[in-house]
Amino acid sequence: xxxxxxxxxxxxxxxxxxxxxxxxxxxxxxxxxxxxxxxxxxxxxxxxxxxxxxxxxxxxxxxxxxxxxxxxxxxxxxxxxxxxxxxxxxxxxxxxxxxxxxxxxxxxxxx
Numbered sequence: 001x002x003x004x005x006x007x008x009x010x011x012x013x014x015x016x017x018x019x020x021x022x023x024x025x026x027x028x029x030x031x032x033x034x035x036x037x038x039x040x041x042x043x044x045x046x047x048x049x050x051x052x053x054x055x056x057x058x059x060x061x062x063x064x065x066x067x068x069x070x071x072x073x074x075x076x077x078x079x080x081x082x083x084x085x086x087x088x089x090x091x092x093x094x095x096x097x098x099x100x101x102x103x104x105x106x107x108x109x110x111x
Contacts (some may be wrong), residue, residue: 024088031095037058 035042036058043053075083 024091028091 033075039050039053039057042056043050046053048056078086
């Protein structure tokens, strides 16, 4: 009686899915870190001082810190593949939708 486990013969490294995940990670991290390098432009666009724009970026980071654990616990019940696809699509749509908001006649933050 042999207890050896045989591996499937045709095992290939999943380059395509790994490339997709690496691209998603790069884009997400760049999106997270970009505001700190663009504070002068953000402050000019919002007609506020640079420190106030910095506070906005810090508030965004604080919201992420506070909500990440509850969100992870809540989303742990959803199958990973479905969750990944939904989050990537949401991220892509939100990123694509933002330029449209900027071209509206009256920006929402100026009342």
